[in-house]
Amino acid sequence: MNSDRIPSDLIQKYNVPGPRYTSYPTVPYWTKEQWSEQEWVAVIRKAEHHFQSEAISLYIHLPYCDSLCTFCGCHKHITTNHAVEEPYISAVLEEWRLLRKQFSKPFRIAEIHLGGGTPTFFSPQELKRLVLGLTTDALLTDHVEFGFEAHPLSTSDEHLQVLHDLGFNRVSFGIQDYDPVVQKAIHREQPFETVRKVHDKARETGFSSISHDLVFGLPKQKPESFAETVQKTISLRPDRISLYSYAHVPWIKGNGQRGFKDSDLPSPEIKRQLYEAAKQQFLEAGYQEIGMDHFALPNDELAIAAKNGNLHRNFMGYTTQQSPILIGLGMSAISDAWFGFAQNEKKITDYLSRVNSGKLPVTRGHKLNAEDLEIRQHILNLMCRFETTIKKRSYLSAETIAERLQPMIEDQLVEVHENTISLSPAGIPFVRNCCMAFDAHLNAVQPDKPTFSMTV
Numbered sequence: 001m002n003s004d005r006i007p008s009d010l011i012q013k014y015n016v017p018g019p020r021y022t023s024y025p026t027v028p029y030w031t032k033e034q035w036s037e038q039e040w041v042a043v044i045r046k047a048e049h050h051f052q053s054e055a056i057s058l059y060i061h062l063p064y065c066d067s068l069c070t071f072c073g074c075h076k077h078i079t080t081n082h083a084v085e086e087p088y089i090s091a092v093l094e095e096w097r098l099l100r101k102q103f104s105k106p107f108r109i110a111e112i113h114l115g116g117g118t119p120t121f122f123s124p125q126e127l128k129r130l131v132l133g134l135t136t137d138a139l140l141t142d143h144v145e146f147g148f149e150a151h152p153l154s155t156s157d158e159h160l161q162v163l164h165d166l167g168f169n170r171v172s173f174g175i176q177d178y179d180p181v182v183q184k185a186i187h188r189e190q191p192f193e194t195v196r197k198v199h200d201k202a203r204e205t206g207f208s209s210i211s212h213d214l215v216f217g218l219p220k221q222k223p224e225s226f227a228e229t230v231q232k233t234i235s236l237r238p239d240r241i242s243l244y245s246y247a248h249v250p251w252i253k254g255n256g257q258r259g260f261k262d263s264d265l266p267s268p269e270i271k272r273q274l275y276e277a278a279k280q281q282f283l284e285a286g287y288q289e290i291g292m293d294h295f296a297l298p299n300d301e302l303a304i305a306a307k308n309g310n311l312h313r314n315f316m317g318y319t320t321q322q323s324p325i326l327i328g329l330g331m332s333a334i335s336d337a338w339f340g341f342a343q344n345e346k347k348i349t350d351y352l353s354r355v356n357s358g359k360l361p362v363t364r365g366h367k368l369n370a371e372d373l374e375i376r377q378h379i380l381n382l383m384c385r386f387e388t389t390i391k392k393r394s395y396l397s398a399e400t401i402a403e404r405l406q407p408m409i410e411d412q413l414v415e416v417h418e419n420t421i422s423l424s425p426a427g428i429p430f431v432r433n434c435c436m437a438f439d440a441h442l443n444a445v446q447p448d449k450p451t452f453s454m455t456v
Ligand SMILES: C[S@@+](CC[C@H](N)C(=O)[O-])C[C@H]1O[C@@H](n2cnc3c(N)ncnc32)[C@H](O)[C@@H]1O
Pocket: 065, 071, 072, 073, 074, 115, 116, 117, 118, 119, 149, 150, 151, 152, 173, 174, 175, 176, 213, 214, 215, 244, 245, 246, 247, 248, 249
């Protein structure tokens, strides 16, 4: 079966609500509604002692944005009041001060990623204070990577220069779509010329890795105009492209996503066509497809990691970093210490008051049991390499999984050879559906309210 024309009946059959598997178990199935500081610190200590590596990754959530994009699924807070910057950065630094005391062994920072919201909402001076505060007295690994998410409309030359001087080598620009009709529907008017200027400036400043985020399946998106968006993207030659499937989850984000009608969204068939056509354009331009929604030039580290089987996936998406501990700082940030996850307070006021009273702001979390850990590894294998092998002595039985995957096997999307389960090229677009067969929590209890976006 040719993967660039997926039959409509397959799309209808497999287009179901399903997780994106940036974690396993997925957040709705975490068991600890109230996660105490002590419980979370115990998980970090366990990871510290289990893994040889001293490397940790830091993700900093910077939630503010000047203006609301009506498609947005991120944890953000819209304001034009920039007086919020100083207290927020101070709180993140205080959270880091509280947390780093809890490490029982020396660590080295392997990665700092500023995400959001919009990191470039903050002034270059506040970002500098943040990064210097995070790295003071901390050791860095030899291949440390600093990266940030940049909104093209709020990224100044000074942002680029100050962050580059601090050691930042990666930047990812939020593009989404260049069609003015789509931009109007998502309330994000952003001309190509503006993006070109800031992209060129980033190169000139010395950023060695530039990434662009595009989204397919947005309201009013059409194949012809999206092909133009992709062409414009290729003309700037970013090193990486994230081509995200639009996650329509209005029940979580309230009014933020209701700036357009459901009838403005492309059908599942058109949505898939948008991805497949864009993929073809990127491949013809020399990019390689990485995992389920990324492309990279062949000499990019993500492409090299995918080729060597070293690709990893965490809350930030696909990455080359294999740090066993990922610490998320800031409102709503999620941390992952392999044996457990924790999420910070999701309301900024709660986050600030917890940190300012000297407490770690963790709220919910999950401690993985042996079965969770085994399934987590299978899902990671499938998401990164499209293949996994079930060992003989295992919580899962290959027969049960094959039974759950029977429809996908019959449709030639999945192949089973002895205990190895792999996706066929035609099955790759349905990798989330394949992972769902391994998901013990989802198979035991279906969510009783809308929880996940559609898989196609
Ligand atoms: C935090 S934003 C990037 C930085 C900055 N706020 C901006 O918009 O330019 C992260 C990216 O998530 C993606 N994103 C946001 N909401 C999404 C949704 N509902 N479905 C799919 N991707 C989404 C967009 O591509 C966006 O660029």
